Amino acid sequence: MSAQSSLAGSPVVAEVDFAAKGRQAGHLRVPQSRDDSGWGTIPVPIVVVANGSGPTMLLTAGNHGDEYEGQVALLDLARTLKPEQVQGRVIIIPAMHYPACAAGKRLSPLDGRDFNRCFPGDPFGGFALSLAHYIDSVLLPLCDYQQDLHSGGTGMDIVASTAGHVLDDAGLQAKTLAMADAFNAPVTMLLREVNAGPTLLAQAEARGVVALSSELGGGGRLNPANLAITRRGVANLLRHAGILDGKPEITTPSRRMTVPDLAHYVFAPCDGIWEAADILGSSVEAGAPAGLLHRIEDPTGPAIPLSYAATGLLWCVRHAGRVKVGDPVAVIARDL
Amino acid sequence: MSAQSSLAGSPVVAEVDFAAKGRQAGHLRVPQSRDDSGWGTIPVPIVVVANGSGPTMLLTAGNHGDEYEGQVALLDLARTLKPEQVQGRVIIIPAMHYPACAAGKRLSPLDGRDFNRCFPGDPFGGFALSLAHYIDSVLLPLCDYQQDLHSGGTGMDIVASTAGHVLDDAGLQAKTLAMADAFNAPVTMLLREVNAGPTLLAQAEARGVVALSSELGGGGRLNPANLAITRRGVANLLRHAGILDGKPEITTPSRRMTVPDLAHYVFAPCDGIWEAADILGSSVEAGAPAGLLHRIEDPTGPAIPLSYAATGLLWCVRHAGRVKVGDPVAVIARDL
Amino acid sequence: MSAQSSLAGSPVVAEVDFAAKGRQAGHLRVPQSRDDSGWGTIPVPIVVVANGSGPTMLLTAGNHGDEYEGQVALLDLARTLKPEQVQGRVIIIPAMHYPACAAGKRLSPLDGRDFNRCFPGDPFGGFALSLAHYIDSVLLPLCDYQQDLHSGGTGMDIVASTAGHVLDDAGLQAKTLAMADAFNAPVTMLLREVNAGPTLLAQAEARGVVALSSELGGGGRLNPANLAITRRGVANLLRHAGILDGKPEITTPSRRMTVPDLAHYVFAPCDGIWEAADILGSSVEAGAPAGLLHRIEDPTGPAIPLSYAATGLLWCVRHAGRVKVGDPVAVIARDL
Amino acid sequence: MSAQSSLAGSPVVAEVDFAAKGRQAGHLRVPQSRDDSGWGTIPVPIVVVANGSGPTMLLTAGNHGDEYEGQVALLDLARTLKPEQVQGRVIIIPAMHYPACAAGKRLSPLDGRDFNRCFPGDPFGGFALSLAHYIDSVLLPLCDYQQDLHSGGTGMDIVASTAGHVLDDAGLQAKTLAMADAFNAPVTMLLREVNAGPTLLAQAEARGVVALSSELGGGGRLNPANLAITRRGVANLLRHAGILDGKPEITTPSRRMTVPDLAHYVFAPCDGIWEAADILGSSVEAGAPAGLLHRIEDPTGPAIPLSYAATGLLWCVRHAGRVKVGDPVAVIARDL
Amino acid sequence: MSAQSSLAGSPVVAEVDFAAKGRQAGHLRVPQSRDDSGWGTIPVPIVVVANGSGPTMLLTAGNHGDEYEGQVALLDLARTLKPEQVQGRVIIIPAMHYPACAAGKRLSPLDGRDFNRCFPGDPFGGFALSLAHYIDSVLLPLCDYQQDLHSGGTGMDIVASTAGHVLDDAGLQAKTLAMADAFNAPVTMLLREVNAGPTLLAQAEARGVVALSSELGGGGRLNPANLAITRRGVANLLRHAGILDGKPEITTPSRRMTVPDLAHYVFAPCDGIWEAADILGSSVEAGAPAGLLHRIEDPTGPAIPLSYAATGLLWCVRHAGRVKVGDPVAVIARDL
Amino acid sequence: MSAQSSLAGSPVVAEVDFAAKGRQAGHLRVPQSRDDSGWGTIPVPIVVVANGSGPTMLLTAGNHGDEYEGQVALLDLARTLKPEQVQGRVIIIPAMHYPACAAGKRLSPLDGRDFNRCFPGDPFGGFALSLAHYIDSVLLPLCDYQQDLHSGGTGMDIVASTAGHVLDDAGLQAKTLAMADAFNAPVTMLLREVNAGPTLLAQAEARGVVALSSELGGGGRLNPANLAITRRGVANLLRHAGILDGKPEITTPSRRMTVPDLAHYVFAPCDGIWEAADILGSSVEAGAPAGLLHRIEDPTGPAIPLSYAATGLLWCVRHAGRVKVGDPVAVIARDL
Ligand SMILES: [Ca+2]
Ligand SMILES: [Ca+2]
Ligand SMILES: [Ca+2]
Ligand SMILES: [Ca+2]
Ligand SMILES: [Ca+2]
Ligand SMILES: [Ca+2]
Known part of the structure; x- marks a missing residue:
């Protein structure tokens, strides 16, 4: 019933x-x-x-x-x-x-x-x-x-x-x-x-x-x-x-x-701890460093540097320190 | 395949x-x-x-x-x-x-x-x-x-x-x-x-x-x-x-x-232990006490009294003693 | 810390x-x-x-x-x-x-x-x-x-x-x-x-x-x-x-x-639905039927009859209908 | 968003x-x-x-x-x-x-x-x-x-x-x-x-x-x-x-x-450990033994014999030893 | 009780x-x-x-x-x-x-x-x-x-x-x-x-x-x-x-x-699919290839070659194709 | 083995x-x-x-x-x-x-x-x-x-x-x-x-x-x-x-x-969303408001005010917005 x-x-x-x-x-x-x-x-x-x-x-x-x-x-x-x-x-x-x-x-x-x-x-x-x-x-x-x-x-x-x-x-x-x-x-x-x-x-x-x-x-x-x-x-x-x-x-x-396209996103290419180069709300440039991805599985290898692929406002950042492959760590917005 | x-x-x-x-x-x-x-x-x-x-x-x-x-x-x-x-x-x-x-x-x-x-x-x-x-x-x-x-x-x-x-x-x-x-x-x-x-x-x-x-x-x-x-x-x-x-x-x-409408149901307004006032199959009156909801998180506060909002047969009762918010504890049926 | x-x-x-x-x-x-x-x-x-x-x-x-x-x-x-x-x-x-x-x-x-x-x-x-x-x-x-x-x-x-x-x-x-x-x-x-x-x-x-x-x-x-x-x-x-x-x-x-020993227990020998022969508090006799265990996996085979192995008070009964192998379905107490 | x-x-x-x-x-x-x-x-x-x-x-x-x-x-x-x-x-x-x-x-x-x-x-x-x-x-x-x-x-x-x-x-x-x-x-x-x-x-x-x-x-x-x-x-x-x-x-x-129909499958009638009679790729005959299903819950009862219901190539066999009721343990293919 | x-x-x-x-x-x-x-x-x-x-x-x-x-x-x-x-x-x-x-x-x-x-x-x-x-x-x-x-x-x-x-x-x-x-x-x-x-x-x-x-x-x-x-x-x-x-x-x-020590084990250094070079029971030599670890996350990078570090009988091999970092994929035994 | x-x-x-x-x-x-x-x-x-x-x-x-x-x-x-x-x-x-x-x-x-x-x-x-x-x-x-x-x-x-x-x-x-x-x-x-x-x-x-x-x-x-x-x-x-x-x-x-004793902690008395009155590192006074606990289950009742029971440095604060009963939302430290 x-x-x-x-x-x-x-x-x-x-x-x-x-x-x-x-x-x-x-x-x-x-x-x-x-x-x-x-x-x-x-x-x-x-x-x-x-x-x-x-x-x-x-x-x-x-x-x-x-x-x-x-x-x-x-x-x-x-x-x-x-x-x-x-x-x-x-x-x-x-x-x-x-x-x-x-x-x-x-x-x-x-x-x-x-x-x-x-x-x-x-x-x-x-x-x-x-x-x-x-x-x-x-x-x-x-x-x-x-x-x-x-x-x-x-x-x-x-x-x-x-x-x-x-x-x-x-x-x-x-x-x-x-x-x-x-x-x-x-x-x-x-x-x-x-x-x-x-x-x-x-x-x-x-x-x-x-x-x-x-x-x-x-x-x-x-x-x-x-x-x-x-x-x-x-x-x-x-x-x-x-x-x-x-x-x-x-x-x-x-x-x-x-946010016009995926080029305005920075994605983590593997798991790691994200150390951002800039704080939320910064103005950032294409090609500039977005931050470093630190990998605990390899303490002697280098941290992985990621760069922005677009210029604009750092509108969204990863908060949580630990990221998984495929997570966005930064999203850039541009003025309309 | x-x-x-x-x-x-x-x-x-x-x-x-x-x-x-x-x-x-x-x-x-x-x-x-x-x-x-x-x-x-x-x-x-x-x-x-x-x-x-x-x-x-x-x-x-x-x-x-x-x-x-x-x-x-x-x-x-x-x-x-x-x-x-x-x-x-x-x-x-x-x-x-x-x-x-x-x-x-x-x-x-x-x-x-x-x-x-x-x-x-x-x-x-x-x-x-x-x-x-x-x-x-x-x-x-x-x-x-x-x-x-x-x-x-x-x-x-x-x-x-x-x-x-x-x-x-x-x-x-x-x-x-x-x-x-x-x-x-x-x-x-x-x-x-x-x-x-x-x-x-x-x-x-x-x-x-x-x-x-x-x-x-x-x-x-x-x-x-x-x-x-x-x-x-x-x-x-x-x-x-x-x-x-x-x-x-x-x-x-x-x-x-x-059971014509929701007024024939008595719902638990919060989690607790249900002590029913009547047994299954009783004839009950609108306004009469349906039972008490005892709250373990507050042993010095009063048990919460619930009342029937309809008159009829106590057709369905909560069996399990522990109830969660939103659980029906009583359903009243009336003759067609 | x-x-x-x-x-x-x-x-x-x-x-x-x-x-x-x-x-x-x-x-x-x-x-x-x-x-x-x-x-x-x-x-x-x-x-x-x-x-x-x-x-x-x-x-x-x-x-x-x-x-x-x-x-x-x-x-x-x-x-x-x-x-x-x-x-x-x-x-x-x-x-x-x-x-x-x-x-x-x-x-x-x-x-x-x-x-x-x-x-x-x-x-x-x-x-x-x-x-x-x-x-x-x-x-x-x-x-x-x-x-x-x-x-x-x-x-x-x-x-x-x-x-x-x-x-x-x-x-x-x-x-x-x-x-x-x-x-x-x-x-x-x-x-x-x-x-x-x-x-x-x-x-x-x-x-x-x-x-x-x-x-x-x-x-x-x-x-x-x-x-x-x-x-x-x-x-x-x-x-x-x-x-x-x-x-x-x-x-x-x-x-x-x-309850002197395991002979005062009746255990389910396999999974099934328990149909008790007696109600809680009954006086029961060793050898008498304790109930039937109904098996959903075999609707044409007989229900499994279980018997008491001791005489006394039916002190504890299985409440939940579905039992698993090894569950007690009845416990008999005797006077000291 | x-x-x-x-x-x-x-x-x-x-x-x-x-x-x-x-x-x-x-x-x-x-x-x-x-x-x-x-x-x-x-x-x-x-x-x-x-x-x-x-x-x-x-x-x-x-x-x-x-x-x-x-x-x-x-x-x-x-x-x-x-x-x-x-x-x-x-x-x-x-x-x-x-x-x-x-x-x-x-x-x-x-x-x-x-x-x-x-x-x-x-x-x-x-x-x-x-x-x-x-x-x-x-x-x-x-x-x-x-x-x-x-x-x-x-x-x-x-x-x-x-x-x-x-x-x-x-x-x-x-x-x-x-x-x-x-x-x-x-x-x-x-x-x-x-x-x-x-x-x-x-x-x-x-x-x-x-x-x-x-x-x-x-x-x-x-x-x-x-x-x-x-x-x-x-x-x-x-x-x-x-x-x-x-x-x-x-x-x-x-x-x-x-594989024309379900008669070319052998299904486990209950849980158990599967001991196959033939190896993958064998030619098998309808009526021949397909293997034995061993039941751990009853070490003194016989293992359950299963037979093929079709003749052909033993195209697919159960690999994992433990099977559950309803698992196919063998599938027979016939030439087109 | x-x-x-x-x-x-x-x-x-x-x-x-x-x-x-x-x-x-x-x-x-x-x-x-x-x-x-x-x-x-x-x-x-x-x-x-x-x-x-x-x-x-x-x-x-x-x-x-x-x-x-x-x-x-x-x-x-x-x-x-x-x-x-x-x-x-x-x-x-x-x-x-x-x-x-x-x-x-x-x-x-x-x-x-x-x-x-x-x-x-x-x-x-x-x-x-x-x-x-x-x-x-x-x-x-x-x-x-x-x-x-x-x-x-x-x-x-x-x-x-x-x-x-x-x-x-x-x-x-x-x-x-x-x-x-x-x-x-x-x-x-x-x-x-x-x-x-x-x-x-x-x-x-x-x-x-x-x-x-x-x-x-x-x-x-x-x-x-x-x-x-x-x-x-x-x-x-x-x-x-x-x-x-x-x-x-x-x-x-x-x-x-x-199996005298850990040198007789080959461990997977990362997750992957294991392709063994030899079958169970082979005689193998220290330094010889043990197999390849294929990584699905990088289909254009090379498979990772692993080698034996000891000589002896390939006594134990990984069965399951998917391995996790730290899993042994081979264990070598030597005669006493 | x-x-x-x-x-x-x-x-x-x-x-x-x-x-x-x-x-x-x-x-x-x-x-x-x-x-x-x-x-x-x-x-x-x-x-x-x-x-x-x-x-x-x-x-x-x-x-x-x-x-x-x-x-x-x-x-x-x-x-x-x-x-x-x-x-x-x-x-x-x-x-x-x-x-x-x-x-x-x-x-x-x-x-x-x-x-x-x-x-x-x-x-x-x-x-x-x-x-x-x-x-x-x-x-x-x-x-x-x-x-x-x-x-x-x-x-x-x-x-x-x-x-x-x-x-x-x-x-x-x-x-x-x-x-x-x-x-x-x-x-x-x-x-x-x-x-x-x-x-x-x-x-x-x-x-x-x-x-x-x-x-x-x-x-x-x-x-x-x-x-x-x-x-x-x-x-x-x-x-x-x-x-x-x-x-x-x-x-x-x-x-x-x-942190000398439990009086230097503020605990959530029930589940809710924590709105702190002060930021981490503030100097706070016993008796001052520590913040408000907002309860989603009762949108018309008042938020629950909590106060500090000690004077000192707001050494630790709850970060996550959602708290459960018993969570500390603030810890006060005092100089030695
Ligand atoms: Ca139902
Ligand atoms: Ca498949
Ligand atoms: Ca810690
Ligand atoms: Ca959202
Ligand atoms: Ca108990
Ligand atoms: Ca073992």
Whole structure:
């Protein structure tokens, strides 16, 4: 028998009413069968604040569980946002891929899945696919805006950036750039849309939602400077959309950049310990040394020197000291 | 090379001839590649008893490996049913999801799959999907009736019930109810068909087979009273279909009930040890205490009281003492 | 570096002061290094209630994590016991092998250890050995009495019993029997001391503490009748020791029994599903059928009949339906 | 964000230019996200040698990681083949399912997948599906010929054979047989195409590529005699296609055989140690003893005798001594 | 509670009476607690045949689970040996490290232990240590002779040999050599006793038992020629001891050899696929090529040539094609 | 058989001759049996540089595999140190717990062991215990000085420090402090010796070697500033011992500090995301806020504020954003 799944159009059930006004806190209840609990569920916390009339914005973090700036900024917002401040609707999911967030891991401790490769999902494909299906088919259709808050995770550190796609739809593109300008991260990263993979961002775009992803730091830690950027960026987005009063607070305008091809990556050719030549955010030149890869298996052989193959901003660096063959140790961005 | 898969229309091969009369015992041979046996197979025992003319009934148990009443009742039937007793055909698979049955687990020890979310299957998707595909595409088309014998498993204890869906097809619905009446479990549970999930029952219905699931006890044990209900129920079904002589033995008529929505569930709001206020089968009232959740992490804080949100029969209770957040600890049924 | 371990004589640090009067709740902080937290600890909740003068009793549960009567009875006691009720000292550890309790498993999810085979422990041998060493070397020397509250766990159901050893020391033996009489479980199980294994009970005896183990139900669930016996038993022990006022509440005197040898066990000769002939607590005869072992791999062969080889009380039965070769399915006790 | 996946039509990026002439060595860079490297990749070595005009042949080994003759033969070819020897193009992937090859296992150490059941793949389905998708959608369209070099792996030893399908397309069939004749393995195994499963061979055929699989020994080792057959066979194919100068070296013409049905298999009816009656390559008779299955659980019961059910060549034998129920211990081939 | 452990001097209980005459088959019942069976046991089959007067010989196989010649030879003996053939006592344990034998693995599937590094054991240290303790403390004291039947296992193939130690006790040494001569394997390998490690052989010697280990083939398979040597060798030992009538059947006298130091090993300096230059049993010269190590990570670099550093018999070779850094690929023996 | 273990007094064999002069690079070959390589070894790289007369210093890093400053500093030294620079002997093991270093993990990927809790080891207790036994019993007796280079690892970031114990032996204490002064890390941490745990440092002290541990950064990364401190510190030690010419380069004298008790730790009372109030190296006050613990399970409840209980230097902070109950998030040091 499948008692729960018979109760709704998707096996996921929300404890909040998206059509109601005011402030609600509850869960998305996602089935997760265990050997000792056949009808077990995993409740994913969700907060909805709605008032008056205005657009709907979906704010998500914890797509990857080891990316913390977004989770904390949204927990703060969820604790403090009052209906009377709002015109429209804000849907907040601070720890979306909940099992990964609870473990502090990028990938699911249940099945190793990368949640951001699970869209548009499958209602009965397991926790991650089932939740992705719900977000895509139930939540995105409610939305005008969507911001998914990422950082670089355990392995990478990244210059705080929002990230969007180069879109065929000029109108949607303009709205996306305006949204990124309002967020006002130091960098706005624009990547080609072709074959973006089954991400939440790609799915939001496919549904015509004005949407951004982001990379707001990393290194597996909560960086205070990046947390401040994230908190301000989220408030800016709500102001930009007219959901909160006021104008976005803009410091230096965001720098629009891209990573055009694989030549802007430096990959580790073998396992080793990475000693970088430059710090995150440096300006680097093609041909210059990127760093040394030290090999513990051969203490008398030389460390392996790697060089940049492109000129630009050292936008992303390997954080973790130990790297495996094929890991990127540096990514260069250039201005658009 | 894939030598075996070239031998038949599905990689699953039956050692029995479904068109033959008499009694046959053999296996469904399902490929399962291992590192040390590339062309390994898992043989799933199957017994077919056919004679004269009459309908075909597929009897299955061990869809979940830790549900025992059905497995034992079908092993008994497989041992004892003689062709001369039969008009028609009985196909018996006492331990369907064989690796889970051999492990005494709900989910597959091979890949964690819930077999009852694997339909309609995939011929090359691994053991569970491959077997589900065979049952759906080869066996169900042979059938007039299908009974899948479940219990509550390790985690739950349930008032012995057959279970069916509310169907759009009035004719099929009437036949289903007549089948449930004949089985004569204490309860007949009827659930809405919408989004039933990829179960064997849903797939049987989709193929127009008169079909039931069931919940015949649980607690991870073989309950003698429920085993007696199951044995009699199975015999009743065969009599009802005219495959065996005689009429179903009916004691008290089965009570038709439903679980209409999530308000009929009580979920654990956090991990703990569950102390239930009532025993399985009690009549309970909305607002009454359902029990206490004891938290080992805080021995000086109070136990958490939970209440029922609906009135009805305490149809399903948590068996295992330790619960995780999101586990149902009680499910209430109401009469139709 | 090992910063923490340098702070005390054992790496385990108590947040409570065992010499202080009044009521304290805190933790035993046991080091447990993880890849992402080198100096991580697991805090095990402990409550101490001391007042006036009188003996010290150590009450423990959760030695095995899937045994619930003791855990809940001690959580209740920890919540409610007030210093002014006490003459002496009560040390309460309701969920001793904490990782196993949090998982609801008999054995440690960290390393598979059975905590009750870890005594007298090893201060740096990992969580279980380190905690066992602390309990043995720091707590037991403080004690006059020790009661370790067990049940049968996931696999077994047992007639509610305290359990002690046949001891060479007649004085200690008499005190132990008096303690068991006071607990007033339906059965007092006495086993030979020889080679008892490295259990908490054996270690308490070795230190001259008047000590009991117990088996207070099982089946992986919290049984209300057994919980009532346990709550009353614990209160009785405190009254017996003079720590609480009043006399033990005695119903029917406890029946003193033993399991003299392996002939009192029935073991499964192969894997299968166990169908018992009798219910727990039955009087059974040597030679009578104990039940049937049903084999899913051979649905046409006969179920395997097993018989009792001894006469007595069916003191312990297999709960879980699926058994593996070598599992006991029945244990017979006889009166002393 | 998914920076890499935006760089190309598939997330897999080749470091070689398939349109260029000369000799190139590089990698197929396949994304594999890890908890500590979100944008990690696994580089799969690939060598391309192209010159003048002529057909394209894709040579692959390491589809299963524990099959060594093909891997070593292609490593040799990759080291030594010079552009000036070639008319056309040779694409060499010596260790295709790279993680399995690095582990020396049939199945993936990442997710247990059998790479030869992953076609036609899925660009974002994980390493194996993503690589299979690239090979199918990018590489096969470039090809006139494809040879996938298998052996029997850890579990089986097989008479050195190429293997193809019985095809509806007579022209493709003739070219396939000519290709197999040129390879000149001792046996050419032809199997029915129906339901071949999602293999590289089936996908190559579906794209109209003249294609073969093979079984060139096994037993988990590198057999020198089979390595010699494989090296010569690969060179013969290149000559046959006109890519290398000269004619194939033919010794004894290859024997065309088939395995018509399951009666040509002997399966283990239970776990045990297999003692074969005959050696690989023997001529065997239906009804003759195939060997004995020794059961360690019952040292006083008889070993279980198994017999052949068909007459022919003992084409494949179980190598590993320990077998599980359902493992094939012998496969008989008959001449076409 | 620990009901079972209180029943005997070790928690292991034998179902056979070692003092009785005649033929008995039963088990050593070794406790193995599981989450779902706290008092579970693993029964290890044992057969004892005793008659008249004479010495006691303990014959064991399955010390490592993937070594098959000894297991099958002892299963044959256990099936056929009759009391009337015997003067003295034969204790046969055909599959000693039972969980490893059932899995067909060298190491324990329970905890990864190598049984032959578990002596003299620990009665409560888990299955392997508990069984080792029983064999050492209960069985070895009963014995005059002990033969432990090994082969090379999955990874290695070895010239069929018995193996003993160079002993300080000249009398024991002479008896050991006589025992080895009687077994009449092609090679008698003698190794220095110093620091032999905690093996069954070392423990038998420490107790003054005339004892041998052996290496009777390997490659993870059952080799018929080696099985014949093993069967004859076991019968020869029983004749040599006077337990069976008759004289040992001696073919060519066994060649006494040793492996004096690490220079007689060839180790893999990195991971790769091993292509040996010579076959097992060849005479090889120091400085000659031992083979090539092929590296899949670098298809254009050369294979790595390895050479022998000693002259002698190629006594042991790597069977499995894939090797890891540090694996021996060849071991050279020289005549004593 | 145990061929290798018979070759030397410990199963570990060194490929270098510690008595020889000049520069040698080789391995410590430590047995590690695998299912597919019974006599497999793990070679641990070691470099020895000896010349003239003078003391012996053992330099080790990679005791925990995710601590990188020491590994890289010693790889540099191993690559560059020439015999003619040396008076005495330098033994360098840059990646001691090799499997953990290769994985970039604190604990062993083989068995989860913390290498720094494995001393004094056990020759046959598995890789870590076997290597620890060799280092203790073979290498430490050769040494006058020992420096074990640690950092904070994945979970913690620590002010660069050497670390030693408060010792009873005043002479050894003075030499230890002089050694620490020479290393000249910003902080010299002194901890009480009592119950230091089974570390390499404690074992070196027990053997009378002048020895230090250290904490040279952390956060799972290679910090350039800390790498510079480490390189200079190692050179300083060699100068201090007279092995290299010249005097230690001293910048600001090292600050001698201690962590006196658990009140100097701040522990997480539950799981959450840690937002620190201060950065590493701050001066903090008892009672001041240490930070906030954000809980994803309750987005509307407040974050949990934690405070310091001691005044001093914020010597160690939690790096990883996600913490579990019992993890230290801050450690305060005070001046001695
Ligand atoms: Ca991310
Ligand atoms: Ca079920
Ligand atoms: Ca217990
Ligand atoms: Ca293959
Ligand atoms: Ca062996
Ligand atoms: Ca460390």
